Amino acid sequence: ETGVTQTPRHLVMGMTNKKSLKCEQHLGHNAMYWYKQSAKKPLELMFVYNFKEQTENNSVPSRFSPECPNSSHLFLHLHTLQPEDSALYLCASSQGTGSYEQYFGPGTRLTVT
Amino acid sequence: KNQVEQSPQSLIILEGKNCTLQCNYTVSPFSNLRWYKQDTGRGPVSLTIMTFSENTKSNGRYTATLDADTKQSSLHITASQLSDSASYICVVSVENFNKFYFGSGTKLNVKP
Numbered sequence: 001e002t003g004v005t006q007t008p009r010h011l012v013m014g015m016t017n018k019k020s021l022k023c024e025q026h027l028g029h030n031a032m033y034w035y036k037q038s039a040k041k042p043l044e045l046m047f048v049y050n051f052k053e054q055t056e057n058n059s060v061p062s063r064f065s066p067e068c069p070n071s072s073h074l075f076l077h078l079h080t081l082q083p084e085d086s087a088l089y090l091c092a093s094s095q096g097t098g099s100y101e102q103y104f105g106p107g108t109r110l111t112v113t
Numbered sequence: 114k115n116q117v118e119q120s121p122q123s124l125i126i127l128e129g130k131n132c133t134l135q136c137n138y139t140v141s142p143f144s145n146l147r148w149y150k151q152d153t154g155r156g157p158v159s160l161t162i163m164t165f166s167e168n169t170k171s172n173g174r175y176t177a178t179l180d181a182d183t184k185q186s187s188l189h190i191t192a193s194q195l196s197d198s199a200s201y202i203c204v205v206s207v208e209n210f211n212k213f214y215f216g217s218g219t220k221l222n223v224k225p
Contacts, residue, residue: 004156042117042215043157043202090156099145099164099206104156 003027004105006091012111013081021076021108023091031097032074034066035090037107043090049074050097081112115140117205119216127224130193134219136186136203144208148177148188151200151218160188160201193223 004025013019025032034046048056049068063085065077074091088107094100117138126132138146145164149157161170161177163186170177174191190197203216 040217042217043204044215045213092156099162101147101159101162104158106154106156109154 003103004091004093006089006105006108008108009106010109010111012113013078014113015081015083017081018077018079020078021089021091021110023074023076023105025072025074025091025093025103025105027093027103029093029095029103030071031094031100032068032071033092033094033102034074034076035092035104037088037090039087047076048097055097078110081110083112086110086112115205115207115212115214117203117214117216119201119203119219121219122217123220123222125222125224126193128193128195132190132193132221134188134190134201134203134221136188136205136216138184138186138203138205138214138216140184140205140207140214142208143181143184144206146177146179146186147204147206148175148186149202149204151202153199157202190221193221195223195225197221198223 007022031050036044045058046060047066052068067075090107091105092102094102120135147162148160151157160175163179176189179186200218200220202218205214
């Protein structure tokens with residue numbers, strides 16, 4: 001679990017708040033991912049970054065704004081969220097995109113009130 | 114439509130028993146299939162990854178099989194332990210694209 005860290009682990013925010021989720025990987029990987037995991041639903045891929053460049057945006061609403069300043073750090077900026085955005089947000093990294101194994105962080109449990 | 118379906122949705126077994134989880138997919142063109150274990154409140158951890166040419170892959174007490182013709186995979190857990198209680202997720206990726214399709218998972222509960 002120390003390979004990919006996420007902060008905070010839990011977050012409660014109102015619909016008018018602005019907050020950010022942080023992910024850091026210590027594995028020397030080049031690709032990083034954001035996933036959303038809602039109760040009883042499959043993991044949903046949100047964004048993919050490879051060498052700091054966004055390569056995938058899976059039709060994610062603009063109230064979610066990712067930022068990848070370098071290959072080790074990934075942020076997810078949140079603003080004007082809806083209650084249905086409450087979920088576990090998982091970050092992952094891999095050596096590259098495609099068939100490389102992904103290593104997941106512990107996730108941030110987000111509750112939007 | 115690319116889909117991954119897992120069964121059963123949930124399963125309860127006694128410690129020491131074996132069990133088999135199923136994953137059927139319609140993803141094409143197929144690249145690889147992975148099984149992940151996700152403990153409650155934690156991120157998924159990879160158990161196995163199989164490409165088109167691999168039929169079986171083991172990781173300790175976990176054995177995954179793949180039939181690329183029928184597009185089915187199974188995860189067999191031998192001599193279950195309490196620590197096997199978790200959700201098991203099947204993920205299929207598309208060849209040449211950075212696309213992954215996730216199953217909804219099977220929630221396994223191993224009881225003493």
